[in-house]
Structures are given as C-alpha cells and as structure tokens.
Amino acid sequence: MLDKFFNITGQGSSMKTEIVAGLTTFATMAYILAVNPYFLSVAGMDYGAVMTATALSAVIATLVMALVAKLPFALAPGMGLNAFFAFTVCGVMGCSWQLALTAVFAEGIIFLLLTFFNVREAIINSIPTNIKHAISVGIGLFIAFIGLAHQDVAIIVQGQGIPVHLGNLHAPGALLCILGIIVIGVLLIRKVKGAILIGLLIITVVGLIPGLEITNLPKDGALVSLPPSLKPIFFQFVGFEEILSWKFVSILFVFLFVDMFDTVGTLVGVASKADLLDEEGRVPRVKQALFADAIGTTAGAVLGTSTVTTYVESAAGVAEGGKTGMTSLVVAFMFFLALFFTPLFTMIPAAASSSVLVIIGIFMMSPITKINFEDYSEFIPAFLTMIMMPLSYSIAEGIAFGMLSYVILKVLTGRYKELNIAMICIAFIFVLKYVYNIGE
Numbered sequence: 001m002l003d004k005f006f007n008i009t010g011q012g013s014s015m016k017t018e019i020v021a022g023l024t025t026f027a028t029m030a031y032i033l034a035v036n037p038y039f040l041s042v043a044g045m046d047y048g049a050v051m052t053a054t055a056l057s058a059v060i061a062t063l064v065m066a067l068v069a070k071l072p073f074a075l076a077p078g079m080g081l082n083a084f085f086a087f088t089v090c091g092v093m094g095c096s097w098q099l100a101l102t103a104v105f106a107e108g109i110i111f112l113l114l115t116f117f118n119v120r121e122a123i124i125n126s127i128p129t130n131i132k133h134a135i136s137v138g139i140g141l142f143i144a145f146i147g148l149a150h151q152d153v154a155i156i157v158q159g160q161g162i163p164v165h166l167g168n169l170h171a172p173g174a175l176l177c178i179l180g181i182i183v184i185g186v187l188l189i190r191k192v193k194g195a196i197l198i199g200l201l202i203i204t205v206v207g208l209i210p211g212l213e214i215t216n217l218p219k220d221g222a223l224v225s226l227p228p229s230l231k232p233i234f235f236q237f238v239g240f241e242e243i244l245s246w247k248f249v250s251i252l253f254v255f256l257f258v259d260m261f262d263t264v265g266t267l268v269g270v271a272s273k274a275d276l277l278d279e280e281g282r283v284p285r286v287k288q289a290l291f292a293d294a295i296g297t298t299a300g301a302v303l304g305t306s307t308v309t310t311y312v313e314s315a316a317g318v319a320e321g322g323k324t325g326m327t328s329l330v331v332a333f334m335f336f337l338a339l340f341f342t343p344l345f346t347m348i349p350a351a352a353s354s355s356v357l358v359i360i361g362i363f364m365m366s367p368i369t370k371i372n373f374e375d376y377s378e379f380i381p382a383f384l385t386m387i388m389m390p391l392s393y394s395i396a397e398g399i400a401f402g403m404l405s406y407v408i409l410k411v412l413t414g415r416y417k418e419l420n421i422a423m424i425c426i427a428f429i430f431v432l433k434y435v436y437n438i439g440e
C-alpha cells in the first residue's frame with residue numbers, strides 16, 4: 001500500500017532503501033533536539049518546552065512533506081534563524097521572545113499566502129539553471145564547512161589575523177571526525193548500503209571509550225522520558241500595539257528573506273542531487289513542498305519555536321538512495337519517537353554528525369560538472385553563488401550574490417533577452433536589501 005501511495009518501486013527505489021534513507025536523515029538532524037532548546041533558552045524560553053515544540057513542529061512539517069509533497073525532505077527549526085532569533089532579536093535588539101515568536105508566526109502566514117499565490121514557485125522557477133547547479137555545490141561547501149568548524153570538532157577554527165585556520169588535530173573530537181570521514185569513505189567506496197548510518201553508529205560507539213568524553217551519555221542514565229509540557233511557550237504572541245513598529249517589520253523581513261531563499265536553495269540543491277528535477281530543471285510538486293515549509297513555520301510559532309525550514313541534512317538520506325515521501329515519513333516517525341527517547345537520540349556526538357556533513361558536502365559538489373565554464377556571464381554568477389555560501393555562512397546570501405551578478409552581467413553585455421521579469425524583480429529586491437543594509 002505504501003509502495004503504491006509513494007510510487008516507491010516506480011521511482012526505482014525500494015522500501016528498505018527508503019527506510020535506511022529516513023533513518024540516516026534523522027540521525028544527522030537529531031542534534032537539533034538538543035541545540036534548538038539550548039539556543040532559545042538563552043532568549044529566556046523554557047528548555048524542556050522548546051524541546052517538545054522542536055520535535056512536534058518537525059513531525060507536523062515533515063508529515064506534510066511526506067504525505068502531500070511526497071518528497072524525501074525533512075524539516076525542523078533551522079539553525080540559521082534560531083541563532084538570529086535568540087542572539088540578535090532577543091539579545092542585541094533586546095526584544096522579548098514573545099515578540100520574536102509573533103514575527104515568526106506572521107512570517108509563516110505570509111509564506112502561506114505567497115505559496116498559495118504561486119509567488120515562491122515563480123521565484124524557484126526563475127533561477128537560471130547554472131545557478132541552480134551552483135546552489136547545490138555551494139550548499140556542499142557550506143555544510144562541509146559547518147561540520148569542520150563545529151565547536152566540538154574544531155578542525156577549522158577562527159584565525160588570529162586571518163579569518164580561519166587549522167585547529168588542533170590531536171583533540172579527540174577532531175580525531176573522531178576524521179575517523180568518521182575515513183570509515184564512511186571506505187564503506188561508500190565498497191558500496192555498502194547504509195554507509196552513512198553505519199558510520200554514524202560506529203563513531204557514536206567509539207565515542208563511548210572512557211576518557212574521550214565524546215558521546216553524550218544521559219545524565220541520570222534514563223533513556224526514556226515523557227515529553228515536557230508546552231504550556232510555558234504555547235501560543236505566546238504579543239498584541240497589535242507592539243506589532244505596529246519598524247522594529248517588528250524589519251525582524252519580520254529578515255525571517256521572510258532568509259527562510260524563503262534558504263528553502264528555495266535547499267529544495268533545488270537537494271532535488272538536483274536526488275535527480276528529481278524535470279527536463280526544465282524544475283522541482284516536482286514544489287508548491288506542496290513550500291506549503292509544508294509554510295505550515296511548519298506557522299505551527300512551530302504556535303507551539304513555541306523559531307522558523308521551521310527544509311533541512312540541508314536531507315541530502316544525507318538522498319545520498320542513501322531516498323527518493324520518495326516514504327523517506328520523510330520515516331523521519332517524521334523518528335521525531336515522534338524522539339519525543340519519548342530524547343536522551344537516547346541526543347547521544348549522537350558532534351564528531352559523528354560532522355563527519356557526515358563533510359561527506360554530504362562531497363556529494364552535493366557533483367553538479368559542478370554541469371555548470372557552463374565557457375560562458376563567463378553564466379560562470380561568474382555561478383562561482384559567486386558557490387563561494388559566498390560558506391564564506392557568508394548563509395545559503396540566502398549566496399543566492400543573492402549569484403542572482404544579482406547574473407542580472408547585472410547580462411544587462412551590461414547586452415544579453416538582457418536572456419532575463420525574465422521574475423529575475424529582474426528578485427535582483428531589484430536584493431539591491432534594496434544591500435543598499436538599505438536590511439538584515440545587518
């Protein structure tokens with residue numbers, strides 16, 4: 001029945017492949033169950049309640065992705081915007097978390113409307129093919145960088161006088177991450193099914209060796225626990241008088257902008273990697289996928305968490321052969337289980353997930369061969385898209401640099417016939433963003 005509903009065999013996949021893919025994606029995302037509550041608790045929110053909201057919002061959004069869009073993508077509160085929520089909006093700007101949550105809710109509603117009126121779909125379809133390939137490559141570089149620079153791994157660290165440099169390779173976190181890359185690499189070369197998942201488990205077990213202190217053991221030894229109550233953060237929005245301010249509008253704009261281009265980039269990049277794009281380079285059922293994202297953000301804000309987004313980690317399951325909504329159904333089920341087994345799932349150490357991020361980074365690089373290297377009006381924007389993602393630490397900024405340079409170069413070389421109205425509108429919005437420093 002599930003095979004028929006998701007057309008698993010028809011798409012050249014199998015039930016086993018889809019389940020392994022779902023488990024793999026979940027394993028690379030499980031860290032969010034611990035990290036999101038940690039970030040939002042810095043903003044004053046209740047840690048346990050945010051953990052429940054994180055898992056529940058991931059279940060809801062990923063279920064919509066599985067059952068309505070039938071695509072192998074998983075969703076959860078994003079790491080870029082939860083940091084912006086906690087450290088910029090509530091920290092630097094001094095706003096209450098209730099105001100920040102209201103901005104997330106408003107963003108979710110606007111997203112629903114933009115999706116309903118096909119605006120987001122038009123944006124995705126207007127991205128030039130070479131930039132679409134470059135988005136995948138840029139995400140690859142970005143996630144490998146995230147893995148290598150994770151504080152518990154620190155193979156790449158902040159430099160003194162230079163932006164970054166090599167960290168201490170003798171530290172256990174760095175060594176285990178390197179071991180993870182080698183183990184998964186060997187398994188992949190030997191074509192072992194479930195290579196990423198096996199690698200994750202091996203590093204988690206090796207991290208248990210006494211003295212290493214890599215794998216996070218549950219504090220009181222209990223692996224099962226009831227989910228904490230949502231009550232302190234459920235439906236906590238501010239009134240109209242606080243919404244009618246420039247501060248609120250500028251916060252809302254950043255949530256909207258980053259979420260929109262992050263999601264667009266992730267959908268295009270990971271779908272391209274999964275060979276899911278049609279002949280014209282379009283993501284199938286993209287409207288439904290965007291709908292899942294918008295529902296996730298809106299429901300997440302009601303439950304009490306920052307913007308829910310489509311995760312780049314979905315590339316891990318796709319790399320294991322996941323092609324259908326069955327993969328995401330497994331992820332949704334695992335997030336549901338996680339509500340009761342949080343201590344178990346948060347054992348996976350950063351060294352293990354970071355080695356996976358590096359390996360996925362390598363997978364995401366492969367569309368580089370499809371980029372047109374001969375025509376500089378295509379290659380320069382593609383290059384800027386790729387290089388700006390890791391260096392600005394943002395998928396959205398990478399796309400902004402790529403799209404802006406694309407339009408400028410085509411106009412200045414008299415090739416404006418290759419542009420369409422949507423591209424010009426997007427470039428114009430990016431010009432406004434940079435001229436007025438919105439989001440800085």
Ligand SMILES: Nc1nc2[nH]cnc2c(=O)[nH]1
Nearest residue numbers: 078079080266310311312
């Ligand atoms: N696309 C995307 N994937 C993520 N994985 C973890 N955080 C994020 C995020 O903010 N965006």
